[in-house]
Amino acid sequence: MLYTPIQFRNIELKNRWVMSPMCMYSCENGLANDFHFVHYGSRSQGGTGLVVVEATGVEPRGRITNHCMGIWTDEQAEKLQKIVEFVHQNSDSKIGIQLAHAGRKGSTWNNIQIPIEEGWETLAPSPIPYHPTERIPHVLTVEEIKEQVQNFKTAARRAVKAGFDVIEIHGAHGYLLHQFLSPLSNIRTDEYGGSFENRIRFLLEVVDVVNEELNEDVALFVRISGTEYAENGWDIESSIELAKILKNHKVDLVDVSSGGNIHGVKIPVFDGYQVPLSSQVRNQAEVKTGAVGLIKSTEQAEEILQKGEADLIFIAREILRNPYIAVQGSFEMKEDCFFPHQYLRAKISS
Numbered sequence: 001m002l003y004t005p006i007q008f009r010n011i012e013l014k015n016r017w018v019m020s021p022m023c024m025y026s027c028e029n030g031l032a033n034d035f036h037f038v039h040y041g042s043r044s045q046g047g048t049g050l051v052v053v054e055a056t057g058v059e060p061r062g063r064i065t066n067h068c069m070g071i072w073t074d075e076q077a078e079k080l081q082k083i084v085e086f087v088h089q090n091s092d093s094k095i096g097i098q099l100a101h102a103g104r105k106g107s108t109w110n111n112i113q114i115p116i117e118e119g120w121e122t123l124a125p126s127p128i129p130y131h132p133t134e135r136i137p138h139v140l141t142v143e144e145i146k147e148q149v150q151n152f153k154t155a156a157r158r159a160v161k162a163g164f165d166v167i168e169i170h171g172a173h174g175y176l177l178h179q180f181l182s183p184l185s186n187i188r189t190d191e192y193g194g195s196f197e198n199r200i201r202f203l204l205e206v207v208d209v210v211n212e213e214l215n216e217d218v219a220l221f222v223r224i225s226g227t228e229y230a231e232n233g234w235d236i237e238s239s240i241e242l243a244k245i246l247k248n249h250k251v252d253l254v255d256v257s258s259g260g261n262i263h264g265v266k267i268p269v270f271d272g273y274q275v276p277l278s279s280q281v282r283n284q285a286e287v288k289t290g291a292v293g294l295i296k297s298t299e300q301a302e303e304i305l306q307k308g309e310a311d312l313i314f315i316a317r318e319i320l321r322n323p324y325i326a327v328q329g330s331f332e333m334k335e336d337c338f339f340p341h342q343y344l345r346a347k348i349s350s
């Protein structure tokens, strides 16, 4: 299974390993640099089916920190294009990008809000900060929501031009789109708040405009938090309902993470702790899903796929430790996987 290719639109992933998006906080003015070139390039050399570039701001205030990646200028997209071209020319990997807006969780450093003069006024659906000590965010007007929808559209256009194979919309971890989904962070009384249909409206509008920029050669994923572990908050039932709707809006895969929107909640963490969320979304909404969270070995990843709990395995911290996890797993399982031809002598250990 792990080494069985899978297709999303015209994009074929050679295996089910995905490098999960991970902020590296290493950009100046949102620009990718040599570090990112090596960082993403090396995971492609490791045989990873899909490499997903970190949360990338669709506008300056969409970043979490001043050093996050951005794609609101042509120059930013051109730097990313160099990475995309390297991956396409030197590996079997496909490459995606996560488009994000931090909303009320922006303007931080090391998870602590920075002064407005060093950062910016954050944005949110309602005047509720993530942490009580933080500044009250600016409440988006309907017109401003429409502008943000356009920011995602323009970002998607730039990403497609740069050659990305997959666009992932970041609807998880308490960032702007998740803030709209949750009745705890969204207490609006207009068409973007209140009922489930109203709270998912912003995300669906983003999905639709991003899809307008895509063709059959670029697939669309959405990352969600399967639950936010809070009473009366966004939960797995809401996620399943949303996933059914996303499927009808031409979303190819739902990447199921959790948490991030409600400060201080208790998260039960164990190996594969979010896999049951992926499994429920996959099997009840009948969509393709990605599982993520404390997946660390080939054996564990294979078992998740065999049990029908996910279609893709997103790995984050383990692939930072081991960029070659996909190719190494293929040696263990005696399966085919890309390995740089320059390294072929290392296929034999003695």
Ligand SMILES: Cc1cc2nc3c(=O)[nH]c(=O)nc-3n(C[C@H](O)[C@H](O)[C@H](O)COP(=O)(O)O)c2cc1C
Binding pocket: 020, 021, 022, 023, 024, 054, 055, 098, 170, 172, 173, 223, 257, 292, 293, 294, 295, 314, 315, 316, 317, 318
């Ligand atoms: C350094 C770091 C940065 C991260 N940045 C992002 C991000 O940009 N977007 C996102 O959706 N998740 C982000 N995450 C979460 C990971 O993608 C992943 O969901 C989480 O780490 C659990 O997977 P793991 O147990 O394999 O690390 C980040 C995680 C780490 C460790």
